[in-house]
Amino acid sequence: MIEARGLTKVYGDKTAVAGVNFTVEAGRVTGFLGPNGAGKSTTMRMIMGLDRPTSGSVTVNGSPLTGHAAPLRDVGALLDAKAVHTSRSAYNHLLAMAATHSIPKKRVHEVIEMTGLAEVARKKVGGFSLGMGQRLGIAAALLGNPQTVILDEPVNGLDPEGVVWVRNLVKYLASEGRTVFLSSHLMSEMAVTADHLIVIGRGKIIADAPIQEIITGKGQGRTRVRTDQPDRLMQLLAGTGISVEVRERELLEVTGLDPRQIATAALENHVMIYELTPLQASLEEAYMELTKDEVEYHSLITTGAVPVEAGGN
Amino acid sequence: MSSTTVESTPSPRGAGNRAQRSGNGSSSGPGPSFPRVLNSEFIKFRTLLSMLILLGSTVVVMVGFGALSAWGTGQFSQAAAQDPEAGARFAAQGGDLAVGVPTSGIAFAQLILGSLGVLLMSSEFTTGMARSTFAAVPKRLPAFAAKLVVVVLSSFVITAASTLLAGFVSVPILDNYGLGLDLGSSQSVKLLVVNSIYVAAVAAIGMALGTLIRNSAGGIMSLVGLFFVAPIAFQLIPGDFFVEARKYLPGNTVEPLTAVEHVPNTLEVWQAGLVLGAWVVVPLLLAAILLKKRDV
Structure with a gap:
């Protein structure tokens, strides 16, 4: 379990992390989501005792990392794929860490096998692709068979097969009762990997909830309606806080009413409806909604988020 | 492949008893004790080709300069009687010119091994390795101390060994000129030991600079500045202050420490020992304090 209490980090006149409180529970994958520069990596470095908090504290299983008798056996972290001397081989890097x-050599060979590095283990890390670097970072994180695993952007640079591998790996680790804390700026990846989501923006926690709650809770519910009398139905549904958009000739999208209310209005006025589909906001949409005021680097051109059908994704 | 990986994926050992472990930060196995961290630092040292190249270069330079100096000393020995400056050096070694031959490459050995000290620490920061190192040893200072032991020990051993080797090569050359060199004489042993300690001290200063500056080029330039530029600059600047201050530069402590008789305008032996010690201890303390305080 990871606990942050009033955790703050100030670099010069820039506040990277502003008094955050959160708890990462064991036995589930907790996603740490936020735009670039939101404070994800800084927070993770503070958990690992590499950056000193300006104020506040962060503990792993009740004590800061400096208080652990065998840190590598308690907490394994991939903070940066390049946290390795480039002139050393992957095997020697892991051997020195172990x-x-x-930690016996046998375990070094195990993590090399596990991460699919066997063929390149004797080569210098400097020649590694980003994907191989990530695999080595994950191998190092698992070296001590730790109860808590922290992975900063682990799927960066991985090929599709590697992405699926990481996804399955973290789920498996969580199923064993370990604490898994995973950061990403990719909402789509979080949607399929994480059980619980902590969203950070400009150093502040914006949301801390089960992933399903974040998807349904934010982004307003919309309903897709097909009818052969779209103009009449639009008039019937009109009201404050309700918007009706015409998507196709006989297809409307209604915001502000739930499907039952739409069906009732149609039934009472004898308007035939031949489709009534609740639309769920995608995580991406929910995320954009959550972080729209918090992103550090706004792009000038914003593209509209595409709604996804409920149950999809 | 993904589905097959999952099964073979993590935790080959202890998957079952994992979850039962109490959540109070207690660990199931040995932690980073000093001998283990030292072992890790030795592995890190010997698995870097650049470190082995620096050690090899030291041997080549020491033996090369030893041989060259033996030849030069032989040529020089005839003219020595008329040259007053040579006479002074003669006197410093108790009239024995040949005894200093095996350590004649020390100025270069100190540069190479001082750079080794800088690089061993600065490369941790430039490559990002420091994040792995200090995540495994969050208290940081044991890793710093272990690295220091590696730097000091390797520098001392390689300097002593290459001095001895340079001696073996020089003896027959000097013999050609009728000059005797007894490698077992007390002055020979003293030169070997003091110079090896001195070079180890320079390497330790280098490591302190590497820790403070965290940049390879900057660290090596500071080292060169301190050992090569400052002595010359201090000599060129007029005024008594700089003449006096020059004696206290770390590079000027070897002469008084190895002289048979006190050479004028140098420190006393005990002063030189203290000055060199201060040059080692102060930067190392600063480096240790800042390493503990700063973000990695």
Whole structure:
């Protein structure tokens, strides 16, 4: 379990993390989602004791990392795929890391096999692709068979097969009762990987909830309606806080009413409806909604989010 | 492949008892004790080709300069009687010119091994390795101390060994000129030991600079500035202050420490020892304090 209490990090006149409170529970995958520069990596470095908090504290299983008797056996982290000396081989890197905790060579070979690095393990890390670097970082994180696993943007640079592998790996680790904390700026990846989501923007926690709640809770519910009398139905549904958009000749999208209210209005006025589909906002949409005021680098051109049917994704 | 990987994926050991572990931060296995961190630092040292190249270069330079100096000393020995400056150096070694031959490459060895000290630490930061190192040893200072042991020990051993080797190569050359060199004489042993300690001290200063500056080029330039530029600059600047200050530069402590008789305008032996010690201890302390405080 990871607990942050009033965790703050200030660099010069820039506040990277502004007094955040959150708890990462064991036994589930907790996603840490936020735009670039939101404070995800800074927070993770503070968990690992690499950056000192300006104020507040963060603990793993009740104590800061400096208080752990065998840190590598408690917490494994991939913070940066390039946290390796480029002139050393992957095997020697892991061997040196393992030596600090008397982790046997057998375990070094295990994590190399596990991460699919066997063929390149004796090569210098400097020649590794970003994907191989990520695999080595994950191998190092798992070296001590830790109870808590922290992965900063683990799917960056991985091929599709590697992305699926990481997804399955983190789910498996969580199913074993471990604490898994995973950051990403990719909403789509989080939607299929995480059980619980902590959303951060400009150093503040914007949302901390089960992923399903974030998808349904934000983004207003919309309903797709097909009818052969679209003009009449539009008139019937009109009201404050309700918007009706015409998508096709006989297809409307209604916001502000639930399907039952639409069906009732249609039934009472003898308007035939031949489709009534609740639309769920995608995580992407929910995320955009959550972070629209918090992103540090606004793009000038914003593209509209595409709604996804409920049950989809 | 994905579905097959899942099964073979994580946790080959201890998957079952994992979840039962109490959540109070207790660990199931040995942690980073000093001997283990030291072992890790030795592995890191010997698995870097650049470190081995620097050690090899030291041997080549020391033996090369030893041989060259043996030849030059032989040529020089005849003219020595008329040259007053040579006479002074003669006196400093108790009239024995040949005894200093094996350590004649020290100025270059100190540059190479000082750079080794800088690089071993600065490369941790330039490559990002520091994040792995200090995540495994969050208290940081054990890793710093272990690295220091590696730097000091390797520099001392390689300097002593290459001095001895340079001696073996020089003896027959000097013999040609009728000059005797007894590698077992007390002055020979003293030169070997003091110079090796001195070079190890320079390497330690280098490591302190690498920790403070965290940049390879900057660290090596500071080292060169301190050991090569400052002595010359201090000599060129007029005024008594700089003449006096020059004696306290770390590079000027070897002469008084190895002289048979006190050479004028140098520190006393005990002063030189203290000055060199201060040059090692102060930067190392600063480096350790800042390493503990700063973000990695």
